[in-house]
Amino acid sequence: MSHVITPPAPSPGGSEKALRLGRRSVLRHFLTRPEVGSLVGAVIVFTVFFTIAEPFRSAGAFTNILYASSTIGIMAVGVALLMIGGEFDLSAGVAVISSGLAASMFAWYFSLNVWVGVLFALAVSLAIGFLNGWILVRTKLPSFLVTLSMFLMLQGLNIGITKLVIGTVSTRNISSMDGFDQARAVFASSFTIAGVEVRVTVLWWMVFAGLATWVLMRTKVGNWIYAVGGDQESARAVGVPVARVKIGLFMTVGFMAWFSGMHLLFMFNTVQSAEGVGNELLYIMAAVVGGCLLTGGYGTVIGAAIGAFIYGMTRQGIVLAGWDNNWVFFFVGAMLLLAVVVNGWVRTQANKR
Amino acid sequence: MTDTTSTSTGNTTPRTAPLLELRGIGKTFGNIRALNGINLRVDAGEVTCILGDNGAGKSTLIKIIAGLYGPTSGEYLVDGEPVDFSSPRQALDRGIATVYQDLAMVPLMPVWRNFFLGSELRRGVGPFRMLDVARMRRIADEELRKMGIDLPDIDAPVGNLSGGQRQVVAIARAVYFGARVLILDEPTAALGVKQSGVVLKYVSAAREAGLGVIFITHNPHHAYMVGDHFVVIKLGETELDQPRSELTLDDLTHHMAGGAELDALQHELERAKDPQVDPLHDAAGEGPDVQGL
Ligand SMILES: Nc1ncnc2c1ncn2[C@@H]1O[C@H](COP(=O)(O)OP(=O)(O)O)[C@@H](O)[C@H]1O
Ligand SMILES: [Mg+2]
Numbered sequence: 001m002s003h004v005i006t007p008p009a010p011s012p013g014g015s016e017k018a019l020r021l022g023r024r025s026v027l028r029h030f031l032t033r034p035e036v037g038s039l040v041g042a043v044i045v046f047t048v049f050f051t052i053a054e055p056f057r058s059a060g061a062f063t064n065i066l067y068a069s070s071t072i073g074i075m076a077v078g079v080a081l082l083m084i085g086g087e088f089d090l091s092a093g094v095a096v097i098s099s100g101l102a103a104s105m106f107a108w109y110f111s112l113n114v115w116v117g118v119l120f121a122l123a124v125s126l127a128i129g130f131l132n133g134w135i136l137v138r139t140k141l142p143s144f145l146v147t148l149s150m151f152l153m154l155q156g157l158n159i160g161i162t163k164l165v166i167g168t169v170s171t172r173n174i175s176s177m178d179g180f181d182q183a184r185a186v187f188a189s190s191f192t193i194a195g196v197e198v199r200v201t202v203l204w205w206m207v208f209a210g211l212a213t214w215v216l217m218r219t220k221v222g223n224w225i226y227a228v229g230g231d232q233e234s235a236r237a238v239g240v241p242v243a244r245v246k247i248g249l250f251m252t253v254g255f256m257a258w259f260s261g262m263h264l265l266f267m268f269n270t271v272q273s274a275e276g277v278g279n280e281l282l283y284i285m286a287a288v289v290g291g292c293l294l295t296g297g298y299g300t301v302i303g304a305a306i307g308a309f310i311y312g313m314t315r316q317g318i319v320l321a322g323w324d325n326n327w328v329f330f331f332v333g334a335m336l337l338l339a340v341v342v343n344g345w346v347r348t349q350a351n352k353r
Numbered sequence: 354m355t356d357t358t359s360t361s362t363g364n365t366t367p368r369t370a371p372l373l374e375l376r377g378i379g380k381t382f383g384n385i386r387a388l389n390g391i392n393l394r395v396d397a398g399e400v401t402c403i404l405g406d407n408g409a410g411k412s413t414l415i416k417i418i419a420g421l422y423g424p425t426s427g428e429y430l431v432d433g434e435p436v437d438f439s440s441p442r443q444a445l446d447r448g449i450a451t452v453y454q455d456l457a458m459v460p461l462m463p464v465w466r467n468f469f470l471g472s473e474l475r476r477g478v479g480p481f482r483m484l485d486v487a488r489m490r491r492i493a494d495e496e497l498r499k500m501g502i503d504l505p506d507i508d509a510p511v512g513n514l515s516g517g518q519r520q521v522v523a524i525a526r527a528v529y530f531g532a533r534v535l536i537l538d539e540p541t542a543a544l545g546v547k548q549s550g551v552v553l554k555y556v557s558a559a560r561e562a563g564l565g566v567i568f569i570t571h572n573p574h575h576a577y578m579v580g581d582h583f584v585v586i587k588l589g590e591t592e593l594d595q596p597r598s599e600l601t602l603d604d605l606t607h608h609m610a611g612g613a614e615l616d617a618l619q620h621e622l623e624r625a626k627d628p629q630v631d632p633l634h635d636a637a638g639e640g641p642d643v644q645g646l
Contacts, residue, residue: 230459237457239442239471
């Protein structure tokens, strides 16, 4: 199509040279990666705990860290994609519980195979995501308000419906129901590699993070996600279906919430309806530590995975070092602050020429 | 609006249908009437220049043509058939590409990704269809070179480019995707003399290639250098609509400078030798001493 237009002879050289950008070195190029800050952070945190906490050095401890990381990390995959797309989801923490409750109670109440409950929960989770996205694009309200409302409503529904259906605030044990063992194998089993036990969520986490990275970097949709997060109006003007991308991203978070909810359910057999509050901020923390910009259009899923890994190391490391568990949040908070400052600094340095 | 359209296009066909045609287009934003009763016709191999003051409604008009807004009233026809674009994607699919005044680029994204945004090239099949990164980078690089800018790093975020470079990237993109109609909204505003020259050469090259070009500018000299047809818009309405043959550069400049209003003003100034003009600000004795700052 372009060939029809024969360009006028461009004049190379001369003042055009002034338009040239300075050439960036390979190292510089590496340093402009969004996840560099978190990678350095991960090495430091690892080194610190490795030095001070003897039990931290075992292979078993490492797989525990990976498991703790994966529980946050799976959600962080969806949350990071959404954040790159310019939005965030405060309802993600309780949506995990909603999903677990939906599967458990649906299967229990109607005495069905648990897989029916699992599929029902998938529909519920995708619907919650769709609703978040649809309300957002229809009302043009900021996602903070839309998902805060959703968070509060789900929190109320989680407890209210559980009390109505079960009579207490937690669901019944469903471990003896049909299909439970298979479902547990998919969502909450573990396997052994080189003599150490690894939870299956670790594997799923890697699969989701890898898939999301491929989509983000190598597909049309990935291009669109960066574009709607970076400049929504520009994206619309060149034909990107902005509303569909945003709704799709909220539904991706919904999918991850479904998966995490299924893990909780088949790991512990019951679900506590009041749980989940506050976790949404941990997912956001992982994405931001990993270099995602809160304002959108910048970041990677790999970074968010590293962010979740830092969280996992801190969480397990403090326990293994024999400290009081309550210090975890202090360190996670301090890490977040440090990461934001360092990431910002790296970005400006990298863009300087 | 009237039934004459079907008879004139159906039976007699006096001329071939224009590439684009607007009939009585109006657009309101709430209470603001941005456009009213605009008629415009763009033929292949012709440059239509749209001129007018800031806020006249030029950008609104081209956003309607580009499919970004729907008109509030009137008819929009492509190849003689009425269209109702709900997204710029549909306009692009018909070969209508636009350089928006604000350029429509995503600052954090690399040059080549911006170049192909919304029209990505892909390879592979089924669920594994993915971006053809190598080809997109190569084409973006080639097209930019053709326009006389040579970015050593096609991966640099657009936000790192100068205003002029960004403008050229946006133009190169539209030239590449605009198979039939090329719309440029004040493309020379951020450019120096030399780059402006390149843009004007492109406009005329596009015309030679048989495209319809809509060229919006503030600068009557630029317009007169390449234009075949001139439309001046004022407060959302057509003030002048003439082919090149019926217009001189002086006429055009005159119209642009306010035309009739200037004449009236001149009369007024000549009449009142010592005009009583209110001071612009009531600077004396009010608030802090701003002048001292
Ligand atoms: N999205 C919008 N919402 C409300 N008013 C708008 C919008 N876009 C343009 N306008 C108004 O329409 C008028 C024409 O604007 P515009 O088309 O940008 O003018 P021009 O490009 O000729 O400078 C202005 O008064 C402007 O304020
Ligand atoms: Mg304008």
